[in-house]
Amino acid sequence: MSVAVPRWGAHEGGQGQWEFATWAPGAQSLELLLDGEALAMQPAGGGWFRLSAPASAGMHYRFRIDGERTLADPASRSQPEGVFGPSALLRDDFPWQRTEWRGRPWREAVIYEVHVGAAGGSYAAVREQLPQLAALGITAIELMPVATFPGTRNWGYDGVLQYAPAAAYGTPDDLKALVDAAHGHGLMVLLDVVYNHFGPDGNVLPALAPAFFREEVRTPWGAAVDFRRPEVQQYFIDNALMWLQEYRFDGLRLDAVHAIHPPAFLDILRERVHSALPDREIALVLENERNQASLLASGFTAQWNDDFHNALHALLTGESEGYYRDFADDPSERLRRVLAEGFAWQGEVNGSGQTRGEPSGDVSPRQFVLFAQNHDQIGNRAQGERLIQLVGPRKAALAMALTALTPMIPLFFLGEPWGAHSPFLYFTDHRAPLDEQVREGRRSEFGHFSSFRDEQRRSLIPDPNALETYALSRSVWPSPDDNDAATWLEGFRSLLAVRRAHLVAEGEVHALGADIIAPGALRAGWQVPGAQWWIGFNSGDAPVALELPQGREVFRLGAPCRDGQLEPDGLYAVVVEAA
Secondary structure, three states, X not given: OOOOOOOOEEEEOOOOEEEEEEEOOOOOOEEEEEOOEEEEOEEOOOOEEEEEEEOOOOOEEEEEEOOOEEEOOOOOOOOOOOOOOOEEOOOOOOOOOOOOOOOOOHHHOOEEEEOHHHHOOOHHHHHHOHHHHHHHOOOEEEEOOOEEOOOOXXXXXXXXXXXXXXXXXXXXXXXXXXXXXXXXXXXXXXXXEOOOOOOOOOOOHHHHOHHHEEEEEEEOOEEXXXXXXXXXXXXXXXXXXXXXXXOOOOEEEEOOHHHOEOOHHHHHHXXXXXXXXXXXXXXXXXXXXXXXXXXXXXXXXXXXXXXHHHHHHHHHHOOOOHHHOOOOOOHHHHHHHHHHHOOOOOOEEOOOOOEEOOOOOOOOHHHEEEOOOOHHHHHOOOOOOOHHHHHOHHHHHHHHHHHHOOOOEEEEEOOHHHOOOOOOOOOOOOOOOHHHHHHHHHHHOOOOOHHHOOHHHHHOOOOOOOHHHHHHOOOOOOOOOOHHHHHHHHHHHHHHHHHHHHOOOXXXXXXXXXXXXXXXXXXXXXXXXXXXXXXXEEOOOOOEEOOOXXXXXXXXXXXXXXXXXXXXOEEEEEEEEOO
């Protein structure tokens, strides 16, 4: 006999009552400790425990297993004292101002990826930057994960209490105020969520519900989450709907979905989200190393396209290790295929002997999110260098222009619009002994890189747990008298103005092809609504011959094309309008 799956967590009922429910098949008995009073929770079948009790918003509570161990609610909406403190009852009564907001069409998305702590330290600090972002032409901000993590600083991928926004950045209402204010500026707000694993410290689910995980299926972070179970599915479906309904986020970026087993859960989640919110523009964006174009065809909005980044980075830097091993053999060809067909890898066997990807030529370009930089590809470098530090400002500007001026959806990382030089390092705030394990693990993982085989070099890799590492990674909005930043911001604004004028109109978009015209130089074209859009791109050291269809020049980076020659570090865009 099947048991109905209750709603996870604590929710306000009627007449001063609150309803508490959690799945704890690992417990013989379960108590609710509500402001110090112990109340026995009632078994509800299938490992569930429930209780209705008088309470009020703000009261603290915990669960106690078998009269011994006390734990936070795994679906706590508020953790004012962090991971190891009590949960707090949260009433959903925020006074929303932008109640008419229904979102923006995805084709208009220009995404700015933000780490709340590194951008200013709080939800309120990010909120203060919204007018400047909107004025630049940004149309969406994407927050790196904010689910409660151990300590006060973390990338967010070590979250363990998925429903509670990190108190290190402010209150739940502060986060809602950020979203509400963004909508007032016409900005979508996306949230990065991590459903494939929990962090290594503070996860209460192994004690409450060992069956939440599958020990026989391993991921890079340990035992896989058991998405076969309806209780587990409901935990994450409820979580997704909470962010989209209670916080009014406009979409979710689903981290590393290739680590979700079985993958059928993804379609269940997508269907539940869209059926619950039929009158809003909701984006569900994947990160997926498997390059499964079939998921995009099934209804997911888009996928982060690492292939674009990896090919472009290998082309500009000449790097050939790590991410770039499968792109360094012929980065121009890999980039050409991305521009013409979506993915560079579409079912071929890569350097690891694995078949990667599915054919993507029929997928709309607008279902690929492109970036020349993001948190991963900067922060997973030993020293957290940005592209501008590796290749200089001219090639960094070229990469930014190429990202902005394809019909794909562009994403720019924190500080990128003003040419920030601050590193973005890997930072944490773990307790002992985990802090030492993370520090040594971080250094040892670079041992196979040629530049870090020497132990002395590895010892110079910043300590993730050091406060200085976090401080170095901050990239706050530049001051008005920073002339270099002002120049970059004006160039960035002009790029987005060109994009807005030519690449976001309603209608179908498809590739017309892409060609290598010289080593490091390409030509690519797309059919966009009412016109053809062509670009020439030259990352090489010498001028190249460039032939494009006769059209109107709408953008040029570098020297003008003379006698059909595109100068080094140049990008040229023309529009051929329909007669």
